[in-house]
Amino acid sequence: MKKYKKLPKLIVILGPTASGKTELAIQLAKKFSGEIISADSRQIYKGMNIGASKPSKDKGKGYKVEGVPHYLFDVVKPNQSFTVAEYKNLALKAIKNILKKGGVPILVGGTGLYIQAVVDNLKIPKIRPDQKLRKKLEAQIKKSGLEKIYQKLIALDPEAAKFIDPKNPRRIIRALEVILKTKKPFSSQRQKGRLLFDVLEIGLSKPKKNLEKRIEKRLMEQFNQGLVEEAEYLFKKYKKSPVLLSVIGYKEIAEYFQGKTTLQETFDLINKNTQKYAKRQMTWFKKDKKINWIKSRKQAEKMVQKFL
Numbered sequence: 001m002k003k004y005k006k007l008p009k010l011i012v013i014l015g016p017t018a019s020g021k022t023e024l025a026i027q028l029a030k031k032f033s034g035e036i037i038s039a040d041s042r043q044i045y046k047g048m049n050i051g052a053s054k055p056s057k058d059k060g061k062g063y064k065v066e067g068v069p070h071y072l073f074d075v076v077k078p079n080q081s082f083t084v085a086e087y088k089n090l091a092l093k094a095i096k097n098i099l100k101k102g103g104v105p106i107l108v109g110g111t112g113l114y115i116q117a118v119v120d121n122l123k124i125p126k127i128r129p130d131q132k133l134r135k136k137l138e139a140q141i142k143k144s145g146l147e148k149i150y151q152k153l154i155a156l157d158p159e160a161a162k163f164i165d166p167k168n169p170r171r172i173i174r175a176l177e178v179i180l181k182t183k184k185p186f187s188s189q190r191q192k193g194r195l196l197f198d199v200l201e202i203g204l205s206k207p208k209k210n211l212e213k214r215i216e217k218r219l220m221e222q223f224n225q226g227l228v229e230e231a232e233y234l235f236k237k238y239k240k241s242p243v244l245l246s247v248i249g250y251k252e253i254a255e256y257f258q259g260k261t262t263l264q265e266t267f268d269l270i271n272k273n274t275q276k277y278a279k280r281q282m283t284w285f286k287k288d289k290k291i292n293w294i295k296s297r298k299q300a301e302k303m304v305q306k307f308l
Contacts, residue, residue, distance in 0.1 A: 006198070007197050007198040008095075008099050008196075008197055008198065009104065009197065009199075009200070010095065010119075010197035010199045010200075011028070011105070011304060012039075012106075012108075012115060012119060012199060012201040012202065013025045013028070013106060013202050013204065014108075014109065014110060014112075014115055014202070014204070014285060014291065015110060015203050015204035015205060015206075016211060016278035016282050016285075017053075017281065018053075018211065018214040018215045018274075019204045019205070019211060019214070020204055020214075021108050022108065024204060024297055024300060026068050027297060028106060028300060028304055029068040030067070031301065031304075032305075032308060033102070033103050034103060034104040034105070034106045035069040035071070035101075035104070035106065036065075036068060036069070036070045036071065036107075036108050037070075037091055037094045037095060037098075037106070037108070038071065038073055038108060038109055039110075040052065040108075040109040040110060040111055041111040041113075041114060042247055043072070043109075044073070044075040044076060044087070045075075045076060045077070045243060046074045046075075046076065046077050047077070047234050048234065048244075048247070048250070049230065050222050050226060050227045051247065051249040053218065071090075071091075072087070072091060077238065078241045078244050079238045079239075081129040081131075081134075083124070083174065084113055084117050084174075085117075085124040085125070088114075088117040088118060088122065091117075091118050092118065092196070095107075104308065112281065112284040112285060113163075113171075118197075119197070119201070120193070121193035121194060122190050122191070122192060125182060125190075127177065130177055133180065134177065134242075137149060137177070141169055141173075146166075146167070146172070147166075149172055149176070150166045152176065153172055153175055153176055156179050157186050157187055159185065159188075160179075160186040160187040163284075165280055167276070169246045170242065170243070170246050200292070200303065201290050201292060202294055202300050202303060202304075203291040203292065203294065204293075205294070205295065215271065215274050216271055219267065219274065222249070223267060228253055228256070228263070231244075231250050231253040231254070231257075232253075234250065235250075235254065235257065248270060248273045248274055249270050252270045253266055253270075255269075
């Protein structure tokens with residue numbers, strides 16, 4: 001009889017922005033000897049600290065928060081391209097490193113595609129970024145608007161358009177780039193591979209009104225911590241970086257710097273766009289039936305205890 005090798009265990013903590021994922025993950029990591037891998041498409045960028053809600057790191061080498069090691073923060077600069085394939089490779093390396101030390105890897109974040117890439121071992125096309133083509137598509141967005149480019153994606157690959165955020169220019173550009181370079185649909189090139197881990201997915205849900213209040217409260221804190229000053233520094237250093245101009249928080253402040261909005265209007269716009277983003281995140285996560293939705297830390301602790 002064939003003996004099957006047990007898969008290493010991986011815990012995933014996911015949910016919409018401002019739902020309290022980081023706090024929960026740190027508590028679980030302390031209790032179960034865990035180490036955290038970020039699955040947030042903004043936290044990989046250097047300098048995007050307040051706007052990406054990075055937890056404050058401890059003093060000393062490495063990225064530790066309350067003594068818990070964190071991975072995949074500050075990987076690239078905001079003027080550098082970064083693909084899902086690159087994220088997956090780095091995340092798998094971090095997980096392997098944690099397991100080797102006898103720790104429990106905890107993948108934490110709200111970027112659904114990053115999580116899926118690791119959990120489902122997605123086979124992602126290894127197409128190098130074409131800067132010339134990207135600049136051409138960015139110019140088209142500037143001239144005709146994002147909706148026009150998204151319609152182009154629908155026409156070329158309707159299946160891909162179903163899972164790509166229509167408000168995320170970077171994801172739309174990447175999908176079109178792969179389609180135009182390979183002459184094949186982007187959706188057909190993202191197949192699930194052999195499972196690498198025994199996964200426990202925990203979803204953190206909050207009542208709608210509660211989440212709305214949490215988002216607004218966090219944004220108020222970000223403004224008080226110096227979000228506008230952080231954005232000013234980043235725009236001076238990286239000019240009109242496509243990343244900065246597409247990330248909620250920074251893109252609205254860019255309009256404020258151009259004199260198009262007042263500071264209060266900027267705050268309201270970031271708040272509104274973040275609420276919409278949280279809704280899109282939940283739409284993505286609700287499709288995944290493997291997620292165990294919880295309402296308290298105690299629930300999560302019981303699940304993890306049983307799983308490990």
